[in-house]
Amino acid sequence: MDSATESEHIEKLIKEAESLKIKLEDERQKLNDITLASVADRLETITCINVKPRRVLKGHQAKVLCSDWSPDKRHIVSSSQDGKMIIWDAFTTNKEHALTMPTIWVMACAYAPSGTLVACGGLDNKVTVYPLSQEDDVSTRKKTVATHTSYMSCCVFPNSDQQILTGSGDSTCALWDVESGQLLQSFLGHSSDVMSIDLAPSETGNTFVSGSCDKMVLIWDMRTGQCVQSFEGHQSDVNSVKFHPGGDAVATGSDDATCRLFDLRADREIAVYAKESIIFGANAVDLSVSGRLLFAGYNDYTVNIWDTLKCQRVAFLYGHENRVSCLRVSPDGTALSTGSWDSTLRVWA
Amino acid sequence: MVRTENYRLTQLLLEFLEAPAYWACGGDWSDGMGLEPHGVRMEGLVREMQDPENGVPVRSQKQFLTSIPSAFMGECHRYLRCGVNVSGHHGQDTTVGCLHVAGYDLIEWLMERLSIEESVEAVHIANQLCQYGYFFPVNDSKTLTVRDDSSLYRFQVPYLSYYMFQNRTPCYWPWQHRIPDNVEYAIYLAKRTLRNKQRHALEEYEIEALQSLRRNLQNKWDIIQLQAEEQVRLAKERKKGDKIVSDSQERAFWRVYRPPPGCLSSLEVAPVPTRFRPGLSRPPSRKRTLTDLQREVALLRNSLTRTRIKVSSAIENLKSYFDTYVEYDPMFVQPQPSNPWVTEDQTFWQLNSPLLVFQTVEVPTEKRVKRWALSMEELMSDPTGLQEFTNYLRKEYSHENIRFWLAVKDLRHSFQAQIPDKVNEIFKEFLAPGAPCEINIDGKTMEKVHQEMKNPNRFTFDCAAEHVYTLLLKKDCYPRFIRSDQYRNILAAGVQPLQKKWYDSTNFILYLFPYHFFFLNV
Structure with missing residues (x-):
């Protein structure tokens, strides 16, 4: 195809996409029968959220960029700008391993479901896995699994130690075989850096969600590599995405200083969590076990707790002395961990 | 001569230094100039x-120097701002930010x-603005x-006004200026x-x-000094x-x-190519x-062809999910006997550890068993x-279904190299004619499996597994x-750990009435 016909073709497709978007919006609007606010009036207000700081994990020499809970509900892996990855027993605040990475800005780390393996990566564009053991020096057993063409921003083990799903600045997501490093599936569709991914909670559903600097939130079929659903609404980079524990909705946090809730079955945004006094972007979001509370870590050093159903902020947590870069509810919902550019991690309960 | 040279060098350096930001946007505030959104x-x-x-x-500074009584401070005594020439008329005589x-x-x-309710939040925002300069x-x-x-x-000088430009005063607002370099x-x-x-040491x-x-900067030091x-x-x-x-x-x-x-500086950004940073427009x-x-x-x-549900039913779903799970959400209802992070008592984790050897040493809690239902x-x-369910099915001589389902799940998550062998094993054990644990699936699904077997992969048995899961396990066995x-x-044997007294006084009410607050309207 010569370039003239190709650009014509592109022109045509852009027009078609635009008209389809309008039609789609019409379709979605038809079923937009009620607002969350009107339903929320019937709900009890949450009054006694009593989350307090319980632990402070000190040991990183620079900004904490990412963290993840171990399935054992008490260990945490964290990665930092100083090129270190630390395995903590958060309950006792002891450091169990400290690993030096070949790169600074280790932007992503994750615990495998077995709790015996961690993965991390960042500006080196790579995903490296480390089997954890008490006997050997952990770093001698490291293994580079995958390489992207730009930085790796997020990674997660999809209910298995044998595979790893990654998101990257090269605007793709990819599923890799841990043992062979083989690319099992790539996920193309974002037009800018992928910042965050999360798996659907149901093990039978082979889907995951991704958020990107193209402001889009996409739902993917892991088996076919196809994007199956897309959500627009954010006005800036989507920094964090998280499935509602019920699996039918996705919570997001963005640089536009809002968090949002998109419902998969209603196929649209159903809530915006914003406040005039919140002017900084949200870096990380997570939900409580019942899905009622949305925790969001912001660039203004705070964590805001939202009532997802009443669209109200119910509390805010001060403590960090710089941006909150990562935030996770522990697997059993008993605690919340936050990591910050102030180089500490905190556990709240 | 030296004078001219000095002047020329200065001009050169100025061109090198001056941020084109302000001039590029025509001196207009409104242009985003690639500001980070919160900027x-x-x-x-x-x-x-x-x-x-x-x-x-x-x-004014005068007021400040003569230490104003606090009553006067509270009063809204306004002065016209003469700090910065906001209207942007060039050449107007202005005094630089003399007010406080x-x-x-x-x-x-x-x-x-x-519309902030608690002053702590306003103090926090003020601090942020201060940190950003x-x-x-x-x-x-x-x-x-x-x-x-x-x-x-x-207040900091917001941007290059004509006056300041003439006097080579840089602009000091973070996002009106690119990150200053070492020469500056x-x-x-x-x-x-x-x-x-x-005063200036x-x-x-x-x-x-x-x-x-x-x-x-040895080679530039002459210019810098000049x-x-x-x-x-x-x-x-x-x-x-x-x-x-x-x-x-x-x-x-x-x-x-x-x-x-x-x-730490608030202005630091991730060294990631496409993200926003002060003073630089974002690459497309x-x-x-x-x-x-x-x-x-x-x-x-x-x-377009997707079936959708009404927003009202979507919200209803979220609400009923909350109603069902609120008692399992430790942020709402205190876990029994207590939250380990709060009380340092790890009993809750012990009672909820993944695998309990039921009826031998440990017994799951009633609440946990209820959740299975x-x-x-x-x-x-x-x-x-899962273990109890499998035991039950074994006694009923129908545990081939759950075994098959687990095998398929394991296959999906296996190393790539093991896939062909595992596909064959599963087929031999569960699907081949006369297999030792033959599962009961309809002809159409069997047909599909045979098709997929020609090209064995981790999803070969997905259709069969889904059939088993929904029809047999979910609708029948479960x-x-x-x-x-x-x-x-x-369920009857399930333990009910007593809520321990815990001394975090603020949580005391929650301890006394754990359900009271949340089930009023449920």
């Missing part, structure tokens, strides 16, 4: 603060403007914090060494910085008041951009190719639940298990 919002807010009519009440705002005026203004404490050049009292703050920092430090030792870390800059001298000369021509103000602004600016050791997104667009159009077409997914995701005596016995 846009902060600047909007600070501009409103400086509004002569509705902004934060400002006070008081801490509590700032806080009050923020609370009203942003929009204003700074007058009496404290070391720390950038705002207090809710009568302490005074000075070197000039600033060199300039201070040329001035009054008492360098801090220890600044002396070190100057020394290392001198080494690294520029510093030129700036000192220009400064001497200014009125004393203006000089004090611009000195403090310059100092505060560098306090933000070159913080003392141990202080990757150009979309034909395939990108084809993919997008295909997705949109598919989306919520859905089959809940049962299957608890290893102890309900029978939940109704069975075995399940009832486990």
Whole structure:
């Protein structure tokens, strides 16, 4: 195809996409029968959220960029700008391993479901896995699994130690075989850096969600590599995405200083969590076990707790002395961990 | 001759240094200039603060010097802002930011403007603005914090006005300026060494910085030195008041951009190519190719035919999910006997450890067993639940289904190299004619499996597994298990750990009435 016909073709497709978007919006609007606010009036207000700081994990020499809970509900892996990855027993605040990475800005780390393996990566564009053991020096057993063409921003083990799903600045997501490093599936569709991914909670559903600097939130079929659903609404980079524990909705946090809730079955945004006094972007979001509370870590050093159903902020947590870069509810919902550019991690309960 | 040369070098350096930002946008505020989104919002807010009519009440330096009684501070005694020539008329005589705002005026203004209820939040926002260098404490050049009292703050020069351009005064708002480079920092430090030792002496870390800059910028050092001298000369021509103000602004600016050791700068950004950073416009997104667009159009077409539910039912779903799970959400209902993070007692974790050897040493809690009845997914995701379910089916001689389902799940998550072998094993054990654990699936599904077997992969048995899962396990085995005596016995035996007394007084009410607060309206 010569370039003239190709650009014509592109022109045509852009027009078609635009008209389809309008039609789609019409379709979605038809079923937009009620607002969350009107339903929320019937709900009890949450009054006694009593989350307090319980632990402070000190040991990183620079900004904490990412963290993840171990399935054992008490260990945490964290990665930092100083090129270190630390395995903590958060309950006792002891450091169990400290690993030096070949790169600074280790932007992503994750615990495998077995709790015996961690993965991390960042500006080196790579995903490296480390089997954890008490006997050997952990770093001698490291293994580079995958390489992207730009930085790796997020990674997660999809209910298995044998595979790893990654998101990257090269605007793709990819599923890799841990043992062979083989690319099992790539996920193309974002037009800018992928910042965050999360798996659907149901093990039978082979889907995951991704958020990107193209402001889009996409739902993917892991088996076919196809994007199956897309959500627009954010006005800036989507920094964090998280499935509602019920699996039918996705919570997001963005640089536009809002968090949002998109419902998969209603196929649209159903809530915006914003406040005039919140002017900084949200870096990380997570939900409580019942899905009622949305925790969001912001660039203004705070964590805001939202009532997802009443669209109200119910509390805010001060403590960090710089941006909150990562935030996770522990697997059993008993605690919340936050990591910050102030180089500490905190556990709240 | 030296004079001309000096002038020419200065001009050259100026061209090299001046941020084109302001001129590029035609001197207009409104252009985003690639501001980080919160940068846009902060600047909007600070501009409103400086509004002569509705902004934060400002006070002149004279007032500050004669220590104003606090009653007077609270009063809205406004002066026309003469700080910066906001209207943008070039050449108008302006005095640089000679006015101050008081801490509590700032806080009050923020609370009203942003409808903030608790002053702690307003103090926090004020501190953020201060950290980003929009204003700074007058009496404290070391720390950038705002207090809710009568302490005074000075606004930073927002952008290059004509006046300032003539006087080579840089602009100090973070996002109107690209990140200043080492040459600028070197000039600033060199300039201070040329001035009054008492007032302008360098801090220890600044002396070190100057020394290392001198080494690294050796070839530029002549220009730097000349520029510093030129700036000192220009400064001497200014009125004393203006000089004090611009000195403090310059100092505060560098306090933000070159913080003392141990202080993190708010302006630091991730070194990631496409993210926002101060003063730089963002590189455009990757150009979309034909395939990108084809993919997008295909997705949109598919989306049009999607079946949707009403927003009201979506919300209802979320609400009923909450109603079901609230008692398992430790943020709402205290776990039994207690939350380990709060009480240091790990019993809760012991009782909920994944695999309990039921009826031998440990017994699951009643609450945990109840959860198995919520859905089959809940049962299957608890290893102890799965174990009990499998035992039950074994007794019924129908556990081939769950074994098959687990084998398929394992296959999906296996190493790539093991896939062909595992596919064969599963086929031999569960699907081949006369297989030892033959599962019962319909002909159509069997047909599909045979098709897929030609090209074995991790999803070969997905259709068969789904059939088994929904038809046999979910609709048949699972309900029978939940109704069975075995399940009832486990439930009856389930322990109910006593809620321990715990001494976190603020949580006391929750401990007394754990359900009271949340089930009022359920």
